[in-house]
Amino acid sequence: MSNEVRVRYAPSPTGMQHIGGVRTALFNYLYARSQGGKFILRLEDTDRTRYDEKYVKNLYDTMAWLGIEWDEGGEKGGEYGPYVQSERFELYKKYAQELVEKGEAYYCFCDSERLERIKKIQTENKMAPGYDRNCRHLTPEEVKANLDAGKPYVIRLKVPLEGETTFHDHLLGDITWKNEDISPDPVLLKSDGFPTYHLANIVDDHLMKVSHVMRAQEWIPSTPLHVQMYRSFGWEHPEFCHLPMVNGADGKKLSKRHGSTSLNEFRARGYLPQAIVNYVALLGCSYEEGRDFYTLDELAERFKLEHLNKAPAVFDYKKLEFYNANYIRQLSTEELYKWTLPFITGTGDATLEINPENPQPKPNVGPEFSGVAMGEDGEPYCVDKSMNMTSADVKKTLLGLMPLIQERLKFLTEAAEMVHFMFTEPAVPPVEQLIPKKLDQAKTKEVLENAKEFVSKVFELDHEGAEAFAKAKAEELGIKLGDFMMPVRMAVTGSRVSPPLIGSIAVLGKERALERIERTIATL
Numbered sequence: 001m002s003n004e005v006r007v008r009y010a011p012s013p014t015g016m017q018h019i020g021g022v023r024t025a026l027f028n029y030l031y032a033r034s035q036g037g038k039f040i041l042r043l044e045d046t047d048r049t050r051y052d053e054k055y056v057k058n059l060y061d062t063m064a065w066l067g068i069e070w071d072e073g074g075e076k077g078g079e080y081g082p083y084v085q086s087e088r089f090e091l092y093k094k095y096a097q098e099l100v101e102k103g104e105a106y107y108c109f110c111d112s113e114r115l116e117r118i119k120k121i122q123t124e125n126k127m128a129p130g131y132d133r134n135c136r137h138l139t140p141e142e143v144k145a146n147l148d149a150g151k152p153y154v155i156r157l158k159v160p161l162e163g164e165t166t167f168h169d170h171l172l173g174d175i176t177w178k179n180e181d182i183s184p185d186p187v188l189l190k191s192d193g194f195p196t197y198h199l200a201n202i203v204d205d206h207l208m209k210v211s212h213v214m215r216a217q218e219w220i221p222s223t224p225l226h227v228q229m230y231r232s233f234g235w236e237h238p239e240f241c242h243l244p245m246v247n248g249a250d251g252k253k254l255s256k257r258h259g260s261t262s263l264n265e266f267r268a269r270g271y272l273p274q275a276i277v278n279y280v281a282l283l284g285c286s287y288e289e290g291r292d293f294y295t296l297d298e299l300a301e302r303f304k305l306e307h308l309n310k311a312p313a314v315f316d317y318k319k320l321e322f323y324n325a326n327y328i329r330q331l332s333t334e335e336l337y338k339w340t341l342p343f344i345t346g347t348g349d350a351t352l353e354i355n356p357e358n359p360q361p362k363p364n365v366g367p368e369f370s371g372v373a374m375g376e377d378g379e380p381y382c383v384d385k386s387m388n389m390t391s392a393d394v395k396k397t398l399l400g401l402m403p404l405i406q407e408r409l410k411f412l413t414e415a416a417e418m419v420h421f422m423f424t425e426p427a428v429p430p431v432e433q434l435i436p437k438k439l440d441q442a443k444t445k446e447v448l449e450n451a452k453e454f455v456s457k458v459f460e461l462d463h464e465g466a467e468a469f470a471k472a473k474a475e476e477l478g479i480k481l482g483d484f485m486m487p488v489r490m491a492v493t494g495s496r497v498s499p500p501l502i503g504s505i506a507v508l509g510k511e512r513a514l515e516r517i518e519r520t521i522a523t524l
Contacts, residue, residue: 005037270412371423426494
């Protein structure tokens with residue numbers, strides 16, 4: 001084995017990338033970077049019944065979105081390619097045949113009817129499942145006769161009938177399995193010439209010089225078999241590190257019933273990749289005392305196998321929400337504009353499929369909620385033509401709104417509703433919604449009459465000055481500041497919840513803000 005650290009992420013393109021797989025990919029990537037090694041991306045596409053090209057695209061899209069760069073595989077290729085198993089079938093046939101010639105594997109001619117019959121007998125008699133090794137004892141003459149007759153066959157591994165198999169796991173220590181508990185003589189090469197996962201996996205890891213296999217603990221039962229296969233070939237096996245499980249709050253393996261699990265869902269719900277990477281990197285691993293936030297490069301510098309935890313990690317959606325809000329706060333105005341625009345216009349990430357059984361946070365996105373759509377030229381435009389806004393006006397207005405909504409966003413999906421009052425004329429709220437609890441209709445009308453002067457001051461004073469003027473007006477009217485600002489907010493934005501009012505008025509413009517207040521006064 002080379003001393004160079006070489007690790008791989010080798011998913012099967014039979015489904016969308018999910019949190020568990022991303023955690024495995026991320027830990028492999030971080031370990032490679034921390035050791036100056038290589039991170040390999042390999043496609044294990046031997047399951048052709050569930051294979052779909054869209055899952056391949058999703059893999060590459062997900063890695064790119066997260067910023068996880070691989071060194072070999074995909075379009076990058078490498079000296080140990082191809083890195084797609086369906087392009088390596090001749091290799092697997094060669095090595096399966098080699099095991100037969102060495103006496104470590106054998107031809108099995110049992111048809112599906114016999115195998116089903118054996119399975120039924122085992123079930124009825126509560127026997128251990130698995131192949132009964134019927135063809136393991138065929139003589140060379142019998143094998144030759146079956147081959148000459150063109151009888152279909154598979155190639156099975158000869159698993160030792162006695163003894164034990166021990167391997168060392170970096171996290172869990174030495175693990176020993178009785179050989180009689182290993183899957184009895186599993187198929188390596190199927191009758192159609194396709195390899196099984198086990199054969200392709202071992203051959204690829206060996207030929208690609210993989211030094212460390214880091215994968216989920218659910219693969220532990222397969223590891224004794226893999227160790228036996230390495231011994232059968234006469235190869236040294238990689239170091240193993242089975243990562244801690246990722247569970248939901250109920251202690252069970254994370255799944256759809258807990259909420260979003262696919263990366264597409266997290267993207268569609270308005271999470272930033274920085275938040276996902278940072279939080280997922282902490283699931284089952286520690287880095288530095290008293291610190292929670294790291295960039296991808298900082299994680300790579302600090303990652304150590306010794307810092308992995310044995311206990312299952314618990315995926316906390318509330319904590320991830322906290323991380324997401326924190327990273328939203330750190331974005332520049334231009335960056336926040338770039339990230340929120342797909343959700344404001346209902347394009348890009350906002351169109352990705354989500355789990356309808358778990359619609360929270362509700363993705364209120366697109367023109368219906370923002371009044372802004374995306375043009376064919378890739379520029380945003382105001383749907384309401386009566387607003388007389390050019391695409392340049394829309395972009396300028398959105399950029400002006402970004403600092404106002406930034407502190408209130410937990411998800412990018414929330415941006416659309418927060419900006420809509422700039423691009424649509426909100427309906428005048430019902431009278432009962434305009435009146436604060438401690439005021440009556442007449443007093444509320446008086447507040448709005450005085451608010452016209454406040455609106456004018458927004459454009460004459462700085463933020464602190466305008467705020468001080470509002471406080472003075474509230475005192476002059478004998479009411480609390482909140483009871484002064486609430487009717488103004490409702491009149492100007494059409495909602496009790498909006499970006500900071502003074503900033504919103506400044507972006508909306510004096511004329512439009514006063515028109516909305518006058519219209520509301522008329523209603524009162």
